[in-house]
Amino acid sequence: MTVMTRGIDAYRRTEAQSASPLQLVVMLYDGALRYLHDARAAQGAGDLRGRATALQRVAAILAECQSTLDLERGGRVAAELDGLYSYISARLLDVTVKRDATALEEIYRLMSTLRSAWADAAAQSAVPPAAQQPMAAMAPAPGR
Secondary structure, eight states: OOHHHHHHHHHHHHHHHHSOHHHHHHHHHHHHHHHHHHHHHHHHHTOHHHHHHHHHHHHHHHHHHHHTOOTTTSHHHHHHHHHHHHHHHHHHHHHHHHOOHHHHHHHHHHHHHHHHHHHHHHHHHHSOHHHHHHHHHHSOOTTO
8 A cells, every 4th residue: 555545545545534424425425426437437438347356336325325225214305215225226237138238328317316406415414503693684574
């Protein structure tokens, strides 16, 4: 391991340790999207081993996201995410078994959309409450 690699690893550990839970979810999605990109490149190059490795990493990230869902307290949103994660996992199998390139593109689109939603939620939670009050004051009163 080079000095540069150790430095990057230390930076990533520090970044993860100081991130909010929502930021951690965004980081997971960023990793999944990076590995999906790697899988697409490997598939285009005919590198089945590289594709398999990248897809295994995506599957591991999906499993982590799914295992942390709180289906009792998360209500409908958690249940919908659970179903979506299961669907994406099944589509990953289609990529692996059937070599379905359209499934790979579909997964990438779904994960990109989810990543954007989580990033928006993380950005909203990072706004201090005092900064949110003027926006609430501009909202129309109920019944108007």
